[in-house]
Amino acid sequence: MTRRARGVALAIAVTLMAAGAAGAAEGERGPVTNLPLPRYVSLKTSEGNVRRGPSLTHRIDWVYVRRDMPLEVTAEFGHWRRVRDRDGAGGWVHYSLLSGVRTVIVTEDLLPVYTRPAEGSQIVAKLGIGVIARLGECLAIWCEVEAGGQHGWTRKTALWGVAPDELRD
Template identity: 70%
Template sequence: MIRKIGGFALSLLLLASVAVAEDRGPVTNLPLPRFVSMKAQEGNARRGPSLTHRIDWVYTRRNMPLEITAEHGHWRRVRDRDGAGGWVHYSLLSGVRTVLVEQDMLQLHLRADNDSPVTAILELGVIAQLGSCDKTWCELTAGGYGGWAPKTALWGVGPDETRE
């Protein structure tokens, strides 16, 4: 009887480690999915993870936030805000975090509070550098201006993600 309980506990432990392993990239051991940005001014998104695969999409905006959903060798499968994407060579990507503003005339506030003074207003589609985030607000910098914005108005940060 003790062996069965011990074996059952071991099985649960193995299942838990498999579940954790599925949430990590097999190449980098970093979390999947995760957000990155385009380091290059231009980058091809291919149908598969090699130069022989057809180009499906060309990203032409430096610092564009992208979400990595898979890894294979030197290639990362990415998707953009619209769900378009493909396989991109890792050298075209950066770990610098950026977000895409999804609300027109988004007000940046001095503090993470709607009642605090407005420091800047960002247009729809602006790419901003991502700073700290709490449960509902993120600190942004764009065009030399900075402030806090509601997380719901941004693409490129997870809904439950917090950052120091």
């Protein structure tokens, strides 16, 4: 590819990425999948390269090394998804490394998990900060989670990977 062709391709990619970012800001649908932007997914593998741009030619900025880690998809370009983690860091990841299985990260230490979505119910577990749990049903202020063989309900505000207003059956 000539230098000029690379420049044109780069200009097109930048334009498409900007369009994807604008769509994410407006809460629209992804141009590739037609799924909502932003949305939450999880890392399918135990290792995933995070690139500066949406292609194999872009530099790898870092590598996610935690299987099932929740990520937020903010843009789409071909087979690539721009994601961010709970710390706000992100980049472009190939779609084959992502899963639609929903997980969350616990953001409060010793978070109680209850048998029912009520603080007066029995506590079945306490989760440490940074624990990754599978996400189940979510009500207005409660979400059902499963981690380490324990299953129950906890406060949505103590989880990253679920929107504050999100309801799930």
